[in-house]
Amino acid sequence: xxxxxxxxxxxxxxxxxxxxxxxxxxxxxxxxxxxxxxxxxxxxxxxxxxxxxxxxxxxxxxxxxxxxxxxxxxxxxxxxxxxxxxxxxxxxxxxxxxxxxxxxxxxxxxxxxxxxxxxxxxxxxxxxxxxxxxxxxxxxx
Amino acid sequence: xxxxxxxxxxxxxxxxxxxxxxxxxxxxxxxxxxxxxxxxxxxxxxxxxxxxxxxxxxxxxxxxxxxxxxxxxxxxxxxxxxxxxxxxxxxxxxxxxxxxxxxxxxxxxxxxxxxxxxxxxxxxxxxxxxxxxxxxxxxxx
Numbered sequence: 001x002x003x004x005x006x007x008x009x010x011x012x013x014x015x016x017x018x019x020x021x022x023x024x025x026x027x028x029x030x031x032x033x034x035x036x037x038x039x040x041x042x043x044x045x046x047x048x049x050x051x052x053x054x055x056x057x058x059x060x061x062x063x064x065x066x067x068x069x070x071x072x073x074x075x076x077x078x079x080x081x082x083x084x085x086x087x088x089x090x091x092x093x094x095x096x097x098x099x100x101x102x103x104x105x106x107x108x109x110x111x112x113x114x115x116x117x118x119x120x121x122x123x124x125x126x127x128x129x130x131x132x133x134x135x136x137x138x139x140x141x
Numbered sequence: 142x143x144x145x146x147x148x149x150x151x152x153x154x155x156x157x158x159x160x161x162x163x164x165x166x167x168x169x170x171x172x173x174x175x176x177x178x179x180x181x182x183x184x185x186x187x188x189x190x191x192x193x194x195x196x197x198x199x200x201x202x203x204x205x206x207x208x209x210x211x212x213x214x215x216x217x218x219x220x221x222x223x224x225x226x227x228x229x230x231x232x233x234x235x236x237x238x239x240x241x242x243x244x245x246x247x248x249x250x251x252x253x254x255x256x257x258x259x260x261x262x263x264x265x266x267x268x269x270x271x272x273x274x275x276x277x278x279x280x281x282x
Contacts, residue, residue, distance in 0.1 A: 036218045037228050040238050043261045046227035048216060077177045077190060077254070079244050082223035084254050086179050086187035097181050099240050099256045103220050113218070113225050115240045117258020120184045 008076040008083040011102050011109035018069040019130035024058045035103045040115040041084075042096060066089050083109065088119060095119045148226040149217040152243055155232075165199045173251035176244045181256040183237060188194035201253040208232045224250070229260060236260045 011030070018026035031037055031054060039053040040046050041060070047053050060066055074087035081104040089096040097119035102109040152171070159167035172178055172195060180194040181187050182201070186192050201207055224247040230237040232233035240258035243250040 035220060038216070038218060038225075040227065040240065040258075043259055044238075045260060046214075046216070046229075046238055048227070073187075075179070075187070077179060079176060079223045079253065080221070082220045082244055084179075086181065086189070086254075086256075088187075094268075097187055097256075098184075099181065099254065101225055101240075101242060112220065113227075113240065115227075115238075115256050115258070117181075117184060117256070119182055 003080050005076040008085060008109055009074055011055060012074055012085045012100055014109055016069055020068050021068050022061045024061045027057045028054045030111050032103055032112045034105050035112045038113045042116050044113055089116055145219050149226060149243055149250055150215055153215055153226045153241055156252055157210055159273050161209050163202045163207050165202045168198045168202060169195045171252050173244055173253045176253045179254045230257055230282050235265040
């Protein structure tokens with residue numbers, strides 16, 4: 001893995017570390033201060049703007065029983081000074097699948113977008129080297 | 142709106158036009174041939190690589206009753222030669238919320254990533270100028 005992919009995956013892990021620790025300040029630091037940001041929580045609308053996004057995380061992480069999460073199967077896709085990561089979020093009782101988009105400014109990668117939604121798969125580990133091109137079960141598209 | 146945002150939203154619309162028309166060839170043209178691509182269909186796993194992604198769309202669009210979709214509330218977020226769009230997908234019987242990531246090469250924007258998942262909101266039009274920072278209803282995170 002090259003250095004850029006390693007750095008992007010470290011930024012991705014910092015997001016999940018802040019999430020699992022319930023650390024709203026660390027979560028705020030993960031998100032970009034220079035680029036337009038957005039966030040789509042599972043089942044929720046698209047939130048736009050750093051203030052709204054950081055506040056939504058403060059609300060989630062401040063809840064008495066905020067979920068712990070383990071990131072699995074993260075894959076980085078590099079596009080110059082932008083990158084996106086796909087990964088699974090193991091919440092214990094369920095698995096979500098997520099997209100995290102990062103932007104690099106002054107050498108540091110920061111989160112600019114997150115979307116997570118339900119995944120039917122219980123595990124990101126496929127039994128075969130490549131996953132089935134037909135999504136499992138019923139899909140809306 | 143500047144020219145870049147207009148071009149990104151046109152590429153986003155081309156994706157939904159191909160989708161609604163059930164046109165697998167047009168869908169294949171929407172996706173990048175030069176960058177790493179991925180796709181997360183609702184409830185499905187993360188698919189990686191152009192061949193797997195284009196094939197998944199060929200499967201979906203080839204179904205006897207593939208859904209028609211109307212894109213609503215698209216918002217473009219520009220990051221130089223990369224951009225991401227958030228939007229709602231009105232499928233008639235339900236609404237999804239989506240992230241579409243585009244990369245510009247040789248002046249043309251192509252899709253490099255798509256994720257869609259269920260949205261609780263029936264409409265992307267909030268009653269107030271800014272949406273509530275608290276995601277509606279129960280969220281996993």
